[in-house]
Amino acid sequence: MPLKIFLSDRLVDEADAKVSVFDHGLLYGDGVFEGIRVYGGKVFLHDEHIERLYESARAIRLVIPMEAAALKKAVEETVAANSLSDGYIRLVVTRGAGSLGLDIRKTSNPQVIIIADTITMYPPETYTNGMKLVTASTIRNHPGALSPRIKSLNYLNNIMARIEGTDAGMVEALMLNHKGEVAECTGDNIFIIKNGVLLTPPKDAGILEGITRNAVMRLAREAGYPVKEEPLTRHDLYVADECFLTGTAAEVVAVVSLDGRPIGTGKPGPITNDLLKRFQELTKKGGF
Template sequence: MSQQIYINGEYFGRDDAKVSVFDHGLLYGDGVFEGMRIYGGKVFRLREHLKRLWDSAQAIALTIPISMDQMILDVNATVAKNDLENGYIRLVVTRGAGPLGLDPFRCSHPQIIIIADTIKLYPEEFYQDGLELVTASTIRNHPAALSPRIKSLNYLNNIMAKIEGLKAGCVEALMLNHKGEVAECTGDNLFLVRDGVLITPPVDAGILEGITRDVVLELAAQEKIEVREIAITRYDVYVADECFLTGSAAEVIPAVKIDDRTIGDGTPGPITRKLTAAFRKLVGQ
């Protein structure tokens, strides 16, 4: 069977899955989304992802037109219909179609789109050897303008930083917040290890509250690794013993160089390897 895309309770083939060109998700980036992993035929941390989706929608005054329980049924049905044992889901809720102009309350009906597919964000050698980062000049959105805790369809901020990284020969870029502190990467949360302590920026540093980030914090507690959620600067990254990134698409991936500076000894460190192994065991990989 060809890939089946869910749109508002119906399924369409890949070439027939369409939304209106007047949808405000397309015209203005007005909507929210989640990216979720499928392991062993099951969606990983589905309720946690949907709770974040509902929170993001609430924050932008967008009413999701079905219940969370119904969304769970629809997500799982989409996975089953596409016969995916391991893969990735992109769940999108747009504002819906409306006239030209910013007024969101003139849109007719929010659109729910569920895409189940496979994904490979980074080459396998990066998971084994680590990737290189560069600090982008593009900062994360100011939280008083658009909260980074909202997982919205407007990702231009991240894309501009991603372009900087790619032009510098790096597949990921580090982003700072409006105070010049480390926030996160363009699509991943960031962790450091210094003297055996796991360090990561706090939520108020201008980061997305990552689901995989939370999983790693749980695994660190199980492994008796001390964790500090504190404000950090590029200096802290430069002098770290280890560095790794987390995200639903990226999972857990080491970083071994930033801004032409080697992190630690230039290889994935022992705590990075321990938490990576614990994560893979948890998800059955």
Template sequence: MALQIYISGKYYDKENAKISVYDHGLLYGDGVFEGMRSYSGKVFRLEEHLDRLWDSAKAIWLQIPISKQEMGTVVNKTLEINGIRDGYIRLIVTRGAGSLGLDPNRTSDPQVICITDHIALYPPEFYEKGLEIITASTIRNHSAALSPRIKSLNYLNNIMAKIEGLQAGCVEALMLNAKGEVAECTGDNIFLVKKGKLMTPSLDSGILDGITRGAVLDIAREAGIEVAEMALTKHDVYIADEVFLTGSAAEIIPVVKVDSRPIGDGTVGPITLKLTKRFHQITRE
């Protein structure tokens, strides 16, 4: 059976899943989304993802037309219909169809879309041997302009940095904020380890409040690892003993070289391995 896509109360074959070309989600990136993981038929931290979706929508004055409970049901039903137990979920809410102008008051019928599929963001060897990344010249959106904590459909800022990485032969790139501090990568949060201490940029560094980021912080604290959410510089990255990235799609992936500089001894570090092992345990319990 063809993959079934949920769109505002109905299911469509993947090839027939369509919305209006006048939808402001398409015309202006006006909408919000979440990317989630399902393990053994259970969505990892579903409530946290839905809370973040509603927060993003509230921040852009977008009224989601169904309740959180109904949205959770949609997610689980779409997984079930497609027979997916270990997979990826993309949940989207658009502003709806309107005019060719910007005015959101002229839009109607916000679209709720749920896509469930399988995803392999990086090949297995990158998880085993680690990534090489560069620092992009494209900076993260200034938090006073559009908060990076809003997971909006407009990802052009991240895409431009992604292109820089790809042109340099890297699948991921590090982004700085307007102060020149480390923010996050194009699709992942970043963590450093130095002398046994785990560090990651704080939310006021202009980053997305990652769900997997939060899970890793919880795991580290439970394991007795010292944790700090703080302002970090490229220098901190270069001299780190270990670096890894986190995200719903990526999970936890090590980084062994940044801007041609080896991280630590250039191999995946012990704390990264420990946190990854525990993350795999809790997601599959």
């Protein structure tokens, strides 16, 4: 059966889900988005994703043409229309159609697009054996340019770093910030564990404040693991006891090597596996 896509104000068949070639989302990456998970037919951490979407929109002076409650309802209706039990939602808001120029005053009719489908981020063996990373030479966006905390449609920065990773035979790549500190990976936040303490870069390191990142930090604290947000270097990752990534699509996945150096035992560690189990239990409950 063809997918049902929410476009602007109604559900349409995927073949009819079209936007103008003059839409600034297409022409300039001018818009915002969220990736959201569905577990057991329920939208996971829905409020947190909607709040971040509106924050990203406010940061780029984009007015979303729907109230938050109506947008949440549209997301849930799209999930139901596609009979989706476990899957992934891509919620997009574009600036709308405009002219062949940068002036946002010449745009109109912002587009709300909701796609609900299945997704496979990494092969199953990656979650069992862990993944290897390489450091990309492409750095994370300078916070004085486009803030990495805005989840915008312009993902070229991440894409160029991901190309470096795939060229090296990896499925992910580590990105540093303009100070040479660890920021995040191209699509995921990063954590290390050293002497039983979880460490992750702070928001001002040039990261997207991940919804899954925040959930895992909360789970870790509830389990009694100390959690600290502090600047990290590649050396910290090289000598860590464990390392893992978090993301809406990726969930929780261990990292066992960086730049050819094994991390810890070179296998997913016990705390990582414990947090993965706790996160999976959280998804079954539908949230906190």
